[in-house]
Amino acid sequence: MEMVVGGEGSEEAIFVDTAADEFDSCSAPLKQVTDPVVYKLVRARGATVTCFECIGLVPATDDELMEVENLLELEKSDLLSVSDVVDTVGQGLDKDDTSEKTSREFKGSSQTKNAEVDEEKLNAQLEEALPTSSSNPNNTQADESRNDVVEPNLKVVLSKIGSAGCKPNFSLLKGEINLDKLTIRELQETFRATFGRETSVKDKLWLKRRIAMGLTNSCDVCVTNFIINGGQFVGKKEETCKNLDCEDPIAGEVCSEGDGIPAAGQKVMEDTVDGSELRNYLSESGHGSDDMLERRGAKRVRKPTKRYIEELSDKETRECNKKPMPSTKRLEQHKASSGSLVRTAWGAHSGAIVTRPDSIGGSGVRVPYVSRVRRCRPRKSVVALTNFQPSEEALMRKITECSKPQPCSLGGDKVVEPKAALIEEPLAPEEEKENHCLTGMSEFSQDQEPTDKDSRGNILLDCIADINSDDKASTVPTMKGGMRRKHHRAWTLTEVVKLVDGVSKFGAGRWSEIKRLSFSSHSYRTSVDLKDKWRNLLKASFASPPSDKGMNPRKNAPSPIPAPILMKVRELAEINGQVHRILKATSETEDNSGSSVNENNRSGYL
DNA sequence: CTTAGGG
DNA sequence: CCCTAAG
Structure with missing residues (x-):
């Protein structure tokens, strides 16, 4: 979470910078649509894309997202807690407000450590990413529109971030203006309406940003996660409970199947609620954000639990694909992880980026698997059912x-x-x-x-x-x-021999020892097994007198155990004083005579 | 975890 | 073999 915030904070600035340079010079026919909301969305996506491109990881689930974020944090070596980030951002904005920092400076103030490095890195990536998307002939309309929107909005941001922004020669949007006109108190009210909670932040800019963000993503900045596929943004995930838009409970799970294929990603994006929302915003660009604000604020709903989400996705799958869920699904759900997840989880450990087929959105999408499943090895119950x-x-x-x-x-x-x-x-x-x-x-x-x-x-x-x-x-x-x-x-004969041998060496009862030393190679055969077998051997050795002629009613001698072994067993039993128990266990039908004598007799026979 | 014992 | 109570 925090990473998203921090990342956005820094990357936004960077983005602005690079974008400013890039688009300023060639800034051609920018749509005069300068809806901050749209920009926000785009920016966030762009930023996140670059972000994830860095590490080549794609979040898919909450846990995964967390992981990715952690990675991001590592990568950027800039760890900020949520509150820290928020505070920092706010302060930075405060500064901006007062001291008219440039966007670059703003970035520095909020994210000091990695400013330069990240900037360079992100710049490169940005330049790589933006032209790519724009030049790619396969780009879908959405993609292009995205680019179209990006440019003007960048400028908006510029003027927004620093009141004296680098490029103030761009008119503000209606929404932006509206927000601007609001007092801090009103902004706070708006914030409350948007996020459903009070805020004590008095920084106008911060509030505006938050509100706009919230309106755009309908979620907290710090909890918005994006799913990238092959460097393409394909969806976003809402993490917070309070801010998930009821419309897209599954949007977060959506991902593209076409690995690295922009078209696929775009398609998915459009297919999802998220995508549709984006389009809505695009088409609605120009709307006052206040309207949007109210509308969105009213809609805000508590985010369903993870499990609920999964169930929803399942439902979605059924509806859309009309493909009945495998019977195993139920149990898998019970395990709080989807079956496909579980199954592919294993394969995931081998590849760099492994995607797991997911049912969300009914598009048979592939979601990158990071590491959510398999906290512990699938245990008995699952194994069989998952066919795995x-x-x-x-x-x-x-x-x-x-x-x-x-x-x-x-x-x-x-x-x-x-x-x-x-x-x-x-x-x-x-x-x-x-x-x-x-x-x-x-x-x-x-x-x-x-x-x-x-x-x-x-x-x-x-x-x-x-x-x-x-x-x-x-x-x-x-x-x-x-x-x-x-x-x-x-039990094979060798095993029996080993067992007897082990008993003779270590004594009966030291099953773990015997197992360790004599059955080291037999990974099966637990110590309990040894014990059981020994018990059986004892029984056999005492109960079935292989001796006498007529004593063998059962022709197929159930005791394939060679007599010598049985003899040995008896000896050992004597040594270990197990005879009594055995005799008792063997229902006294045995010849209770002195074992030594009998043994001798038998040994003679055998 | 290992043993011992019953099932 | 399985299960479980007991150290």
Whole structure:
């Protein structure tokens, strides 16, 4: 906000200067329409355009605007709070009033620090911008009219800013005169009518400026934000609550889709209420501002909340496009951010200026995305509904994690991320079993850190597995709103071995330790998973006596776990004194005999 | 956050 | 696996 004010303050002056030089010399057939209102609008736009051109950022939402403004502030290294700005401006104007400063001086007085630098910069940009717009054959009528208006109005400003302005040889506008004729008190009244709040400012000029601005933009100077697309102004955003014009609650969201194409921007501008307002002003140029003032003042309405705005835009979209909102919209709205926003937000992090398709104005406009969304990573609930794969991050992470992608047997058909064309490994468990079963069996005490090949293979598998899990199975939406986790990731033998090994090393219960040291490569398998698995292992090892012959009613032995492992598990269970619990848990049907004996027996069997 | 235990 | 109570 503040930046807008400050920026306008300084840029206005600059604008005036440059414009004065430029237009004075060649100031040709200037329309004698010298409506300050029009000028204000134009000026504001011009200023903002240059402003945003500097940084190449385009605000789209409130937050984004804030950010942009912050950037602007950084860029200009001139930070002023709203009040500061206001005060400063007022003082500067005061000075002007009394000491007849030139516009340049005014600028200096209000924005001392960056005066020269900014001026040069902006001058260049202005010269670049103005001729561009005027010379561009694609320019629409609005554009031209804008330029037409700019010139005379610049002069108006000149005469306005300094009472002895550089170029006082331009007649004032009716509106301006009217305002001029008002007393401070009247101006204050007008201000109140315009902005709906009292003002104690006694500076005439400031009041006039504010009023004119308010009339033009129907919002506080400090809260008017503009949306630029490709350097083209395409819309403005009203930030303040109190001053949003009820007519254009969505105008702020409007933006052009044609990137950098002036025509598109113009079109959008015209399509929006904002644009229409502009045209109105253009056509109405010459109207006394007092009328306007009253009219506008009466209309001023409290700005809807952000969410309300979005809803409005949605409505607008429906009406205009007759394109029903996606079903996901609802939830997205609930998340206080539009779905398109969310979706494109991700892509935004890669490009310089990313635009997000927005529905505002029903023009399928693209709004630049700055950084509003994704305060936090989209969590469970959203993910599935937005169709968005949360994998991007995880995916990349995994990819980087994987030393080399390796041409693993990619038989899977689940291509998750087109970008990273990663395919699910078809039979992770099986393959792994094949690979490591022997190792696990033979070198049962495979040491802590997986062997080289083992680790590599595991890592790769993990990569894939992780990707898979993160991608498609990370969270599965449940009808009732619950989210369940991935598909059962069967415990592979190697995993079991690792687990047992880890338990033997660290002891049961140190699951986090085990996970860290023995399952470092298996990013899935939380410590809880380990615990659960261990519990199951214990149960299995005690409950299912692989021993006896007739003891196997279920032929497809549900315990693919090799006996040695079970034995080991038992041993460990003994060591950890978990036997009792296990036995208790296993419904006492076990042979409660001395575990050691039984164990020995079993070990003999196995 | 980690464990332990029930579901 | 999920969930949750308990440290």
